[in-house]
Amino acid sequence: LNDFNDGLTDSISLYFWENLYKSSRKSLRLYIFSESLNLTSMIGTLQNLANEIVSGSQRSPAANEEFKAIINDTRVTSECLSNLNSSDAFAFVFCNNMLKLMEQEEFNIVSETRSEENITNYGQADTVKAKVYG
């Protein structure tokens, strides 16, 4: 931690120590460790999973769920994008799963939503939006 502190500017250093003060040393260290682990090893795992998914084995659906769970973390996105050209299987599986993630909260507009009572029943957070923009 001392080495880490030497290379930092004052404002970042202040921010760093303030956060260290807030969290316990143990959990902070675990956090840093898991961050570096994530960033180095994900693309290999994803490529293996993609090959497994495309091969059409019985484990494909499970592998796809695993793949989706990993790319749901935005820290992995830039790494995935920079490896898009590496293999066709990976590009295909990545694009389709990203689409699914973005479409996740699909809501079909049907004629039943005409009255305001129906609309306000969909969710508490959304009713606020509805009032602002409606």
Next chain:
Amino acid sequence: MIYVLSQCLLTTNKPSYIAKSMMDLVAMSLKSLFEENSYSSVLEKTIQLFVSPFMLPPNFNTTNEVNLQVVLARYNLLECNISHYCMLLQILISMFEYLTFQSTSKTYYEYRRCIYIFRNSYLAFFLYFGIEACKLLFAGFDNSDNMYQVVNLTLEYLENIFMYPFTLSLHEF
């Protein structure tokens, strides 16, 4: 993300099913950007990736400032790569479909808001692009196979623009 995916599409020759899913992802990303009203530059840059000489005139920022008389043909179809041009049209068509049919809005009001924001901030751009596409057809039509694909895509694209103002009324009744 849009930039990287587009570069990938343009630089390498992917099998069509992969190209299709990449184009869909670009369209979906564009669509999710357009839920806010400050992304005109992203739109212009995306179009320029596929059709490099394309320029949007600055007075086409909103539908209130549209003056169709100043639209001039700015480039020739021969100058740009036809397959890239088709790709761009496919992306834009897919984007309109995401916007109007496969809405990801949680409530009706969110959907309506998205429709209105798009209409007020971006529809003029797409109308302008559609007019340019029509002009290109008249200026550069020949009997090649590629040209028929361009005609089909242009017509489909124009249909999406012309139907857009009726989107809400179609769903309301």
